[in-house]
Amino acid sequence: MKKVYPDADAALEGLLFDGMHIAAGGFGLSGIPELLIDALVRSGVKDLTIASNNCGVDGFGLGKLLDTKQIKKMQSSYVGENAEFMRQYLSGELELEFNPQGTLAERMRAGGAGIPGFYTKTGVGTVIAEGKEVKQFGGEDYILEEGIFADLSIVKAWKADDTGNLIFRKTARNFNPPAAMCGKVCVAEVEEIVPRGSIDPDHIHLPGIYVHRIIQGPHEKRIEQRTTRKREEA
Amino acid sequence: MAGWDRNQMAARAAEELEDGMYVNLGIGIPTLVANYVGDKDITLQSENGMLGMGPFPYEGEEDPDLINAGKQTITELSRTSYFDSATSFGMIRGGKIAAAILGAMEVAENGDLANWMIPGKLIKGMGGAMDLVAGVGRVVVVMDHTNKHGESKVLKECTLPLTGRGVVDRIITNLGVLDVVPGGLKIVELADGVTEEEFRAATEATLV
Numbered sequence: 160m161k162k163v164y165p166d167a168d169a170a171l172e173g174l175l176f177d178g179m180h181i182a183a184g185g186f187g188l189s190g191i192p193e194l195l196i197d198a199l200v201r202s203g204v205k206d207l208t209i210a211s212n213n214c215g216v217d218g219f220g221l222g223k224l225l226d227t228k229q230i231k232k233m234q235s236s237y238v239g240e241n242a243e244f245m246r247q248y249l250s251g252e253l254e255l256e257f258n259p260q261g262t263l264a265e266r267m268r269a270g271g272a273g274i275p276g277f278y279t280k281t282g283v284g285t286v287i288a289e290g291k292e293v294k295q296f297g298g299e300d301y302i303l304e305e306g307i308f309a310d311l312s313i314v315k316a317w318k319a320d321d322t323g324n325l326i327f328r329k330t331a332r333n334f335n336p337p338a339a340m341c342g343k344v345c346v347a348e349v350e351e352i353v354p355r356g357s358i359d360p361d362h363i364h365l366p367g368i369y370v371h372r373i374i375q376g377p378h379e380k381r382i383e384q385r386t387t388r389k390r391e392e393a
Numbered sequence: 394m395a396g397w398d399r400n401q402m403a404a405r406a407a408e409e410l411e412d413g414m415y416v417n418l419g420i421g422i423p424t425l426v427a428n429y430v431g432d433k434d435i436t437l438q439s440e441n442g443m444l445g446m447g448p449f450p451y452e453g454e455e456d457p458d459l460i461n462a463g464k465q466t467i468t469e470l471s472r473t474s475y476f477d478s479a480t481s482f483g484m485i486r487g488g489k490i491a492a493a494i495l496g497a498m499e500v501a502e503n504g505d506l507a508n509w510m511i512p513g514k515l516i517k518g519m520g521g522a523m524d525l526v527a528g529v530g531r532v533v534v535v536m537d538h539t540n541k542h543g544e545s546k547v548l549k550e551c552t553l554p555l556t557g558r559g560v561v562d563r564i565i566t567n568l569g570v571l572d573v574v575p576g577g578l579k580i581v582e583l584a585d586g587v588t589e590e591e592f593r594a595a596t597e598a599t600l601v
Contacts, residue, residue, distance in 0.1 A: 186441040186478065187464035189457060212478070239517030240464075248516070260440065261482025261524030268479035280527040281486065284505075284558030287523065317458075329475055331458040333442050336477040364477075380457040386465040387452040 162323050162373050163352060167198035170346045170372045174311055175204040178231075182267055182307060182342050183211040183221065184314035184335030187240070188383045190327070191220045194348045194376045195313040200227055210234040210267065210307050210341075212260060212334050214244050219381055228252070234307070236260035240383070259287060262304050264337050269306035271340025271369070276305050312342025315378070316365070319349040320358055323367030332364065339369045346372040395586030396538075396567040404429040405582075406494050406535045406565050415444065417485070417525055419495035420463045422535045426494055436472065438490055440521040442481045445473035462521065482521065486528040493529040495522065497536045497561075499551045502598035504561040504573040506534065507553035519556060526557035538566035538595050545597035547571065547578065568592050577601040 164170035181199075185191030196215075199207075200223050207230050214233055215222035224230050225243045232254035238244050247253035258266065259281045269277055278301035282288050292303040314335040317328035325347060327335060339345045352375045397405065399422050407429035410416055417438045418426055427437060427448075437446040439461040446461060447468035455466040484490060499507040506526055509519040526532050539545055547564060563581070564571040569592055570582040577599030583592055593600060 187460060189441070189460050189464070235518060237518035237520040245516065257518055259519055259523035260478070260521035261486055261528075264478035264482050265486075279486065281524045283527065285523060285555045287519075327475075327477075329456065329458040329469070330439065330442050330460055332475055332477050334478045337479040382455055382457045382466060383460070383464040384466065385455055386449045386467070387455060388449045390451055 186333035190331030267337035312345035323370030
């Protein structure tokens with residue numbers, strides 16, 4: 160089966176439907192699937208539920224899907240970088256399910272590993288625990304969290320081979336592996352598709368079994384907070 | 394009443410760290426703690442997927458693929474390792490991180506912490522804070538003792554939505570250091586120029 164597609168629109172063809180659940184990789188603007196997000200905007204698919212740690216910024220990343228009102232609900236841990244998000248949320252146009260960051264990552268990982276639920280200490284005694292089953296282990300309270308099973312995963316990696324084996328780069332890895340694992344279909348965008356055999360099998364971060372379609376493209380890779388030090392401080 | 398400034402609070406918080414520790418530093422004053430670890434062998438975790446966080450890059454060397462949990466550009470060190478978010482919070486939840494030093498809006502005398510939400514005003518999200526306070530070995534809060542209206546942030550009970558229940562071990566403020574103990578808070582240390590009377594007057598929580 161050929162996994163390499165010519166562009167993001169072609170790679171999403173036949174996968175999209177209104178009301179679908181999408182898991183997206185990325186942390187802040189680092190390692191986000193920016194080409195696939197642009198293609199989602201062009202597709203016009205709507206009423207999306209998106210599991211993603213953040214929701215981009217105004218006008219970039221998942222923020223573009225807010226501008227076009229294609230998102231119905233976000234499952235996120237932090238959405239503070241986005242004025243349009245706040246506006247839609249406060250006006251009731253957008254649903255928000257806050258997840259502690261580690262709980263969100265584990266929900267994706269669990270979904271991808273066929274685990275429908277797990278117990279965690281995170282959020283015990285807070286609003287996050289409301290309505291969730293509490294169970295004691297060793298005298299301590301844990302809450303039940305459910306695995307995420309998405310219709311589609313969209314992720315960004317550094318390199319892929321044509322079988323979908325992926326390598327990520329530095330902290331751009333973040334949510335991409337667990338997001339990739341939890342979808343029925345995973346589309347990955349990469350900076351470079353390299354020949355089969357050119358990646359050391361011991362150095363593959365995510366095996367190609369999780370990746371169904373691949374595109375290569377130029378990425379803007381915007382920096383959210385540019386912080387530097389002066390040379391004389393060295 | 395003098396007390397400590399931001400840098401002095403960070404320097405005092407750095408004394409909490411011991412050689413060999415893996416540590417997570419929150420945003421704000423906690424970030425400054427890294428400037429005061431001296432010769433101690435401390436490995437900083439960034440919960441977006443990195444152990445061994447280095448300083449900010451030189452101008453022109455910023456890498457969009459290398460950021461910290463505050464989304465700031467940073468650098469790597471010779472000891473650095475990278476991993477995905479599920480692995481990162483696995484080490485947090487699994488108790489592998491020795492300590493977290495975090496900011497706070499309110500702390501209560503039973504160790505309750507509120508630092509993520511002001512209903513109706515600030516709705517940004519908890520990020521990794523709930524996971525950190527539930528999982529790490531020791532939670533140290535660094536914050537101003539009072540808010541901008543002069544009201545105590547060290548309370549009998551938190552008024553804001555909690556980040557964690559009974560999770561704080563030690564509080565370092567501009568006025569001194571407190572430990573969470575059975576029955577309330579115990580004064581461990583007073584900041585420079587602060588009397589115990591002044592400290593008590595600025596504190597709503599029960600001091601034992």
